[in-house]
Amino acid sequence: MPKAPVHRPSAGAFLLPEKGQLRRSLPGPWADSTPGGNSRILSAGTQGVDKYRYDNRSDQWRKRRGAQRARARLLGSIPKRLVLVTLVAMAAFATQFIMQHSDGAPDLHVSNWIGRTPAPIVGVASVIDGDTIEIHGRRIRFNGIDAPESAQQCDDAKGFRYRCGAKAAAALEGFLAASRPVTCTFVAWDRYNRFVSDCRRADGASVAAWMVEHGQALDWPKYSQSAYAAQQAKAEAAKVGVWVGKFQAPWEWRARPVDNVLPAVSQPRGVMSRQQVAQTYSCQPRRKCSQISSCDEAQWYLGNCPWGGKLDRDGDGVACETLC
Numbered sequence: 063m064p065k066a067p068v069h070r071p072s073a074g075a076f077l078l079p080e081k082g083q084l085r086r087s088l089p090g091p092w093a094d095s096t097p098g099g100n101s102r103i104l105s106a107g108t109q110g111v112d113k114y115r116y117d118n119r120s121d122q123w124r125k126r127r128g129a130q131r132a133r134a135r136l137l138g139s140i141p142k143r144l145v146l147v148t149l150v151a152m153a154a155f156a157t158q159f160i161m162q163h164s165d166g167a168p169d170l171h172v173s174n175w176i177g178r179t180p181a182p183i184v185g186v187a188s189v190i191d192g193d194t195i196e197i198h199g200r201r202i203r204f205n206g207i208d209a210p211e212s213a214q215q216c217d218d219a220k221g222f223r224y225r226c227g228a229k230a231a232a233a234l235e236g237f238l239a240a241s242r243p244v245t246c247t248f249v250a251w252d253r254y255n256r257f258v259s260d261c262r263r264a265d266g267a268s269v270a271a272w273m274v275e276h277g278q279a280l281d282w283p284k285y286s287q288s289a290y291a292a293q294q295a296k297a298e299a300a301k302v303g304v305w306v307g308k309f310q311a312p313w314e315w316r317a318r319p320v321d322n323v324l325p326a327v328s329q330p331r332g333v334m335s336r337q338q339v340a341q342t343y344s345c346q347p348r349r350k351c352s353q354i355s356s357c358d359e360a361q362w363y364l365g366n367c368p369w370g371g372k373l374d375r376d377g378d379g380v381a382c383e384t385l386c
Contacts, residue, residue, distance in 0.1 A: 193208060203252060205270065210226040214226055230303075242263070361380075
């Protein structure tokens with residue numbers, strides 16, 4: 063009578079024992095380290111192994127849940143008042159840091175804290191004034207210098223008044239025309255959403271440095287950290303540009319009171335003084351530059367009306383520059 067074939071497990075296979083069979087040790091995950099643990103599992107056969115697996119997983123789940131609850135209790139034990147005080151202290155520290163460093167940096171704008179740094183702007187520039195140009199429709203403000211405003215006047219060597227702001231703009235236009243295009247590298251956004259940058263001609267010459275060195279602009283320590291102090295000292299010694307006579311720093315000229323014009327000592331009959339004319343102005347209705355007849359009127363709206371800032375697009379303190 064032929065013998066029945068013997069089925070042998072392949073290498074690495076593990077056969078669960080039938081109910082009632084005993085084995086002293088089980089390999090791998092089936093091992094039970096407790097006394098008699100393996101015997102108890104095997105005595106129940108396959109059902110015992112399944113029950114052991116279920117109990118083991120339940121125990122692991124309970125341990126994880128216990129750890130999560132412990133962390134939650136730890137966080138819950140921190141007083142909410144302490145969390146609030148910590149957040150307030152952090153905000154106060156950040157505010158103090160900004161205020162301490164704001165004098166040495168461009169005017170703060172939310173875009174300077176978030177967002178990507180814009181790529182350099184390259185192109186042929188249109189001159190707005192001595193420190194502002196426009197390329198591809200974007201207003202660009204030179205970093206670290208301040209030129210006389212378009213309506214600003216200075217005294218020459220003989221004490222005669224001349225429009226130093228217009229002269230600075232003309233000097234800038236001639237300088238840029240000698241080597242085009244201009245490349246402006248981003249520094250920051252200012253409060254007027256202008257692209258504050260360091261600009262250079264095609265030949266690499268610094269626009270800001272040239273303007274200061276030739277007396278057409280001033281080094282602005284508030285924003286430049288005195289980067290152009292050497293060029294300014296050279297211009298002052300050579301008495302070129304505004305240094306030939308007397309002038310008021312552009313930032314001081316912008317800060318002057320708008321209504322500081324005194325009435326004339328003798329006024330022809332029937333002619334109103336500037337102050338009398340100003341009394342006829344009103345913020346209602348809102349006006350555009352095309353609806354304004356004089357520079358004095360435009361400046362009054364700029365200083366007295368909530369919408370007056372719209373008349374000063376480049377933020378130089380002069381409203382409706384076509385009139386001024």
